Amino acid sequence: MTSTGTLAVPATAASRSRRRLGIGVIGFGWLGQAHSRSMLRIPTLFEDREFDPQLVVCADAVPGRADDAVRSFGFEHGTQDWRRAMDDPDVDIVVIAAPNMLHVELIDAACAAGKAIFCEKPVGGTPEQTVHAERTARHAGVITGVGYNYRWAPLVRYVAELIERGELGDITNYRGRFFSMYGADPLGLLSWRFRVEEGGHGASSDLLSHALDLGQLLLGPITRLVGTTETFIRERPLPGAGGASHYGRGTAGDPTGPVTNEDYAALLCEFAGGARGSFEASRAIIGPESQMAFEVYGTEGALAWNLERMNELELYLAGPEPQDLVDMCRRTHQAQGRAVRLVPTWSSVLGPEAAGNALLPGSAARIAPTTFDEWLATVRSTA
Numbered sequence: 306m307t308s309t310g311t312l313a314v315p316a317t318a319a320s321r322s323r324r325r326l327g328i329g330v331i332g333f334g335w336l337g338q339a340h341s342r343s344m345l346r347i348p349t350l351f352e353d354r355e356f357d358p359q360l361v362v363c364a365d366a367v368p369g370r371a372d373d374a375v376r377s378f379g380f381e382h383g384t385q386d387w388r389r390a391m392d393d394p395d396v397d398i399v400v401i402a403a404p405n406m407l408h409v410e411l412i413d414a415a416c417a418a419g420k421a422i423f424c425e426k427p428v429g430g431t432p433e434q435t436v437h438a439e440r441t442a443r444h445a446g447v448i449t450g451v452g453y454n455y456r457w458a459p460l461v462r463y464v465a466e467l468i469e470r471g472e473l474g475d476i477t478n479y480r481g482r483f484f485s486m487y488g489a490d491p492l493g494l495l496s497w498r499f500r501v502e503e504g505g506h507g508a509s510s511d512l513l514s515h516a517l518d519l520g521q522l523l524l525g526p527i528t529r530l531v532g533t534t535e536t537f538i539r540e541r542p543l544p545g546a547g548g549a550s551h552y553g554r555g556t557a558g559d560p561t562g563p564v565t566n567e568d569y570a571a572l573l574c575e576f577a578g579g580a581r582g583s584f585e586a587s588r589a590i591i592g593p594e595s596q597m598a599f600e601v602y603g604t605e606g607a608l609a610w611n612l613e614r615m616n617e618l619e620l621y622l623a624g625p626e627p628q629d630l631v632d633m634c635r636r637t638h639q640a641q642g643r644a645v646r647l648v649p650t651w652s653s654v655l656g657p658e659a660a661g662n663a664l665l666p667g668s669a670a671r672i673a674p675t676t677f678d679e680w681l682a683t684v685r686s687t688a
């Protein structure tokens with residue numbers, strides 16, 4: 306079938322009144338590209354949006370990366386100097402996706418320029434830097450957000466609702482973990498993540514922070530803890546000029562340098578509500594690929610969730626199952642007793658926001674994105 310002519314689409318009231326929000330992205334590696342891609346998708350996902358993002362400037366220290374941002378993603382400008390994003394009056398929001406130990410300098414500059422800031426976790430490489438970042442943003446009065454993305458998974462939101470409704474009874478204990486294999490190969494290059502000078506802390510900032518964000522989202526603040534850390538792979542091959550991603554590989558016999566932060570972190574803790582918890586994170590583990598997971602145990606039920614099977618929830622309830630749960634799930638597996646593996650019938654291809662709304666009408670606003678002050682409360686209780 307062929308067609309000729311153009312289709313005139315009348316502007317709706319919403320499209321006429323939409324605000325344009327200029328975006329500056331700093332760091333165009335894995336996450337800088339992911340956020341830019343998401344900005345481009347906003348118009349295709351949210352018809353009733355009140356703003357239109359506009360990719361204004363992308364800054365990356367590696368020559369060529371910002372040029373690619375212009376060529377492939379449609380940014381208006383590319384630069385190696387991040388100050389250009391702070392100075393540009395067309396930039397309303399700065400997205401910080403550079404290595405952790407640069408976060409504070411970038412946040413200071415963005416605050417001075419009065420920009421809203423979306424900073425990737427962990428907001429600085431040390432707890433002291435997070436304290437500084439939160440204070441600076443609060444004094445500047447700018448809007449902040451942090452990239453704790455797993456709290457937006459539809460079933461995580463549903464778990465929060467089950468706990469809040471008391472379906473699990475009183476929560477007695479919680480287990481959280483983030484096991485990733487990205488550093489399991491001793492030939493993995495010594496990228497910024499493995500160096501305290503650039504990454505700050507290791508697995509505790511990079512991975513455990515995600516698990517703690519979810520633990521405190523679901524159960525509330527942690528009040529006491531004891532922890533341990535270890536570095537299992539103490540030397541890694543040096544990257545060439547231009548740095549390396551954390552999936553880059555060297556070869557045996559390459560010159561090496563010391564790993565200066567931890568591969569593993571774990572803690573035992575008490576929540577303010579009385580529950581006990583344990584958390585573990587490793588970036589050098591064989592087996593799990595990206596196992597961001599938790600288990601919650603209560604006096605009337607228990608559940609488990611794992612990012613690797615993000616649209617499944619393992620649930621055990623001593624009492625009858627809530628009707629909304631029965632309605633939205635089909636049982637695919639009957640394990641021992643009343644423990645069931647539940648797979649919601651909606652498709653994961655809907656994306657988190659659409660799927661979350663489909664799953665829980667009206668619940669979209671219940672879990673807000675993390676802000677600097679909220680994240681600082683977590684850092685304070687666990688540092």
Ligand SMILES: NC(=O)c1ccc[n+]([C@@H]2O[C@H](COP(=O)([O-])OP(=O)(O)OC[C@H]3O[C@@H](n4cnc5c(N)ncnc54)[C@H](O)[C@@H]3O)[C@@H](O)[C@H]2O)c1
Pocket residue numbers: 331332333334335336337364365366367370385387401402403404405407425426427452453454511548549550551
């Ligand atoms: N929320 C999540 O799930 C998640 C996942 C991965 C990474 N992160 C966070 O995102 C941030 C970036 O991580 P990544 O995996 O994208 O790293 P990456 O190494 O892939 O990218 C970092 C980019 O920053 C650039 N850069 C370095 N110094 C710079 C400077 N002075 N000015 C401008 N750019 C500079 C590098 O050239 C690189 O392109 C980190 O804070 C990390 O903790 C979050």
